[in-house]
Every structure is written in C-alpha cells, then in structure tokens.
Amino acid sequence: MKNIGLYFGTFNPIHVGHLIIANHMVENSNLDEIWMVVTPHNPFKKKSSLLDNHHRLEMVFKATERFDKIKPTDIEFKLPQPNxxxxxxxxxxxxxxxYKFNLIMGEDNLKSFHKWKNYETILENHNVYVYPRISEGKIETQFDNHPKIHPVKAPIVEISSTMIRNGIKDKKNIQPLLSDAVWNYIDEMNFYKK
Incomplete structure (x- = not known):
C-alpha cells in the first residue's frame, strides 16, 4: 500500500520553501509520495490577491514536474465549499x-489543530507528519508523544508567498525564491504586479 503525504496550501505562488519541505519529508520519512493539495478559492471569502484555482494548480504542476515523488492534485476543487x-x-x-493518506503540517498549525473540525477523527484514521517552524506558543500537551503525530526534522524555511507577492509588486528581484518554470509563468502572465 502506497503511503501518501498530503501537503495542503493555497500555493499563491508555490515557492522553493514548499519544495524544500515536500522533498525533505518524502526523502526522510516512510512516505512514498507527497501530493500538493491546492486549496480552492473559498467563494464566501473575498481575496483579490488569490489567483484563480487553475493558475495556482498550473504553477504547482510546473514546480513539481521534475520531482518523481511530488505530485500536484486538484482533489479539493471538486468538493463543496467551504470544505x-x-x-x-x-x-x-x-x-x-x-493508498494510505497522511497529513503534513507545520508546527505552527499543530498548535491550533485541536480547534480543527473533527480533529479526533483525523487522528483516528490518519498519521500527521509535522515539520518545524519558528513560532511562539506551546503545542497542546494532548499531542505530546501522540502515536499518530510524527515530528520530522526538516530545514526551517522562512519564505512566504506573501513576501514573494509583495516583492513582485515592489519590483524586487525574487527570482531565486521560485523555480524557473514558476517564475517564467508569473512573469508571462503579469501576476502580482498590482
């Protein structure tokens, strides 16, 4: 049975930090593949800086096509929203x-995991792989040494999509933070310039 890690995000845009984490998780755990789950635009929220679903999926496809163990998925696009x-x-x-599905999340998300809808059901049926983040606050003690929660020592990457969007808007060179294919797509489409 294939062991799949699900890495959720808006990926607006996907950057090298996402790829570093995904690649590290799949190469340093018992996961066989990482599926990058592109989160759809929530129709109930107005967020003008969020690109259309198909553009974000296309960027994830372009960013991951050289990685055999990292794959994009639009599985959430077909589900009722909000999801x-x-x-x-x-x-x-x-x-x-x-396939056996597992959740991948940053340490910062684990802190609020007890507030997620039916988080107990998630832990009954799925493992959670956690990568480190620089953050403050305490992780809920109920998750200390939890048999379904697996910390993975991964590089701490402090790159954000917001920083990239702002950099493009301010005409800064953010090219090293993106794969060439993603940079070229953003540049050709004139994304994030306003």
Whole structure:
C-alpha cells in the first residue's frame, strides 16, 4: 500500500520553501509520495490577491514536474465549499482505497489543530507528519508523544508567498525564491504586479 503525504496550501505562488519541505519529508520519512493539495478559492471569502484555482494548480504542476515523488492534485476543487480537511481525507481515502493518506503540517498549525473540525477523527484514521517552524506558543500537551503525530526534522524555511507577492509588486528581484518554470509563468502572465 502506497503511503501518501498530503501537503495542503493555497500555493499563491508555490515557492522553493514548499519544495524544500515536500522533498525533505518524502526523502526522510516512510512516505512514498507527497501530493500538493491546492486549496480552492473559498467563494464566501473575498481575496483579490488569490489567483484563480487553475493558475495556482498550473504553477504547482510546473514546480513539481521534475520531482518523481511530488505530485500536484486538484482533489479539493471538486468538493463543496467551504470544505474541511476531515472531508477531504474521507473523500480521497474513498477514491483511492489502495493508498494510505497522511497529513503534513507545520508546527505552527499543530498548535491550533485541536480547534480543527473533527480533529479526533483525523487522528483516528490518519498519521500527521509535522515539520518545524519558528513560532511562539506551546503545542497542546494532548499531542505530546501522540502515536499518530510524527515530528520530522526538516530545514526551517522562512519564505512566504506573501513576501514573494509583495516583492513582485515592489519590483524586487525574487527570482531565486521560485523555480524557473514558476517564475517564467508569473512573469508571462503579469501576476502580482498590482
């Protein structure tokens, strides 16, 4: 049975930090593949800086095409919105019964994980792989030494998509923070310039 890690994000845009984490997780854990789950635009929220779903998916495709173990997926695009991770996990597990799905999250998200919808159900049925982040605050003690939560020592990457969007808007050279294919796509499409 293939062991798949699901790495959720808006990827607006996907940057080298996302790739560093995804590649490190798949190469330094028992995961066979990482699926980059592009989170769709929530129709109930107005967020003008968020590119259309298909553009963000295209950038993830371009960023990951050289990595055999990292794949883009639009699985959440077809689910009713607003959506919750617990529903995505149920849907994807039903669609791919021969795969075992696991959640990937940053340490900062683990701190609020107890507030997620049906987080207990997630932990009953799935493992959670956690990568380190520089953040303040304490992780809930209920997750200390939890058998389903697996910290993975990964590089701490402090690159954000917001920083990249602002850099492009301010006409700064942010090219080293993106794969060439993603940079070329953003440049050709004139994204984030306003």
């Amino acid at each position: 919750y991770t617990v529903h995505t996990l149920a849907h994807i597990s039903e669609k791919y019964p021969k």
